[in-house]
Amino acid sequence: MKNITIADVAKHANVSKSTVSQFLNKRYDYMSEKTRKKIEETIKELNFQPNIVARSLKQKSTFTVGVVVANILHTFSTHIIRAVEDFFHEHDFQIIVCNADDQPEKEKKYIEMLRAKQVDGIIIFPTGGNLDLYEQMKEDQFPIVFMDRTIEHLGIDTVMLDNELASKLAIDEFVKNGYSRIAIVTTSIIRNISPRVERIRGYRSALQSHGIEVRESYIKTVDAHQIAGALDELFAQPLPPLAILAGNDIVLIEVLKYMKENNLQIPGDAAVIGIDEVPFASFYTPSITTIAQPTREMAKSAVERLLQRIKKEEHEELSPMIQRFAPAIIVRSSCLQG
Known part of the structure; x- marks a missing residue:
């Protein structure tokens, strides 16, 4: 079967090759509607497939x-x-x-x-x-x-994202609702992955701005499979946190799973806010406050x-x-x- 070329389309439509090329590149400025329609019909009739490799070489x-x-x-x-x-x-x-x-x-x-x-x-x-x-x-x-x-x-x-602001919005909301024992859980900060480091920095800064002591034992940075263990440590403390900021959506899922498996009530036993909006946040029971990215x-x-x-x-x-x-x-x- 013969490969159909731009030249074949041009000849069949009775236009120049450059006009067909302009059509293929969607440059219609100096092309009449009649010419556009004619080329389009010819392409369908001949079953022409543009040569993407040739186009790439030509246009670099x-x-x-x-x-x-x-x-x-x-x-x-x-x-x-x-x-x-x-x-x-x-x-x-x-x-x-x-x-x-x-x-x-x-x-x-x-x-x-x-x-x-x-x-x-x-x-x-x-x-x-x-x-x-x-x-x-x-x-x-x-x-x-x-x-x-x-x-x-x-x-x-x-x-x-402005990650420090994300943490500040969450801490401000917790404090507005009467919480001061607030923990943050993020995935690992190995290699200094910037959103996680910045969210912890924003957490520290926001607590200090409200005059709340930063408890190092309330800051957990672990791999996803270690989050349950980190939460065990948090809730085993003499003064366990009453609010948890989940540093991203994966952490939030692990926190919600842990709370359910351990019969802990939200917000009764611990309030929760997650950074990153998730599809289930609005219909989870209770519905989950989140920090959304645009x-x-x-x-x-x-x-x-x-x-x-x-x-x-x-x-x-x-x-x-x-x-x-x-x-x-x-x-x-x-x-x-x-």
């Missing part, structure tokens, strides 16, 4: 970007991926999603694979364990944007910045930016007294 772009997620199990990650795909689709870009499972070795393999496939750029939720690789990409002027996590000394564009706005910012990096001219200078977005508290029943 694969129109593909990578998204390397640190842990796809986070609700935030899946919401970001969904929004990123929407925004890139508007620009006729496709995305390849890779899940690093918070493993630097896996992240490294995925980044190397994506570069071998000649993607135009990558959005990375960095594990923090591949500093040399990040620096090499920056030196190569390869377009990258960090999402959710920053490594400040590298000077790489980053889109993330995922679509964050995704849009990351996409726009990566496209700027991809399309910038060689002489053009783009200073690295760290853009932080404000969270919002969604007040429900899990920390209301009485």
Whole structure:
């Protein structure tokens, strides 16, 4: 079967090859509606399939970007991926999603694979364990944007939450409802993963602003499978906490599971607030107060910045930016007294 080419489409539609090319690239400015319709009908009639490889070579772009997620199990990650795909689709870009499972070795393999496939750029939720690789990409002027996590000394564009404010909103809500014995539980801070470190810093600062003593025994940073043990330690203290700030959605799930398995009442035995909105928060009993991230706005910012990096001219200078977005508290029943 003969491969149908742009020349065949042009001849059949009685237009020039450049006009067909403009149609395929959605440049309709100087094209009549009649010509557009004619080309469209010819493409269907001849069953023409554009040569993506040839287009990539000609335009020096694969129109593909990578998204390397640190842990796809986070609700935030899946919401970001969904929004990123929407925004890139508007620009006729496709995305390849890779899940690093918070493993630097896996992240490294995925980044190397994506570069071998000649993607135009990558959005990375960095594990923090591949500093040399990040620096090499920056030196190569390869377009990258960090999402959710920053490594400040590298000077790489980053889109993330104002994590200290997220903790402050939660602590303020607890204090407003009469709680002062407040614990925070986050997943491991090995490799200084910035959101977790910043949320703990925000927790400390917010307690101090309310004149509440910071109890080191109320701060737990462990891997997900160790959260139940950390909660055992919290509730075994002579003065156990009466409120728990779950540092992310995975921690929140583990806290709720622990409370149910141990017949502990929310908020009777301990009030709970989770950072990251989760689908079940509004219909869980009691409904869970959460700190929500503006995922679509964050995704849009990351996409726009990566496209700027991809399309910038060689002489053009783009200073690295760290853009932080404000969270919002969604007040429900899990920390209301009485």
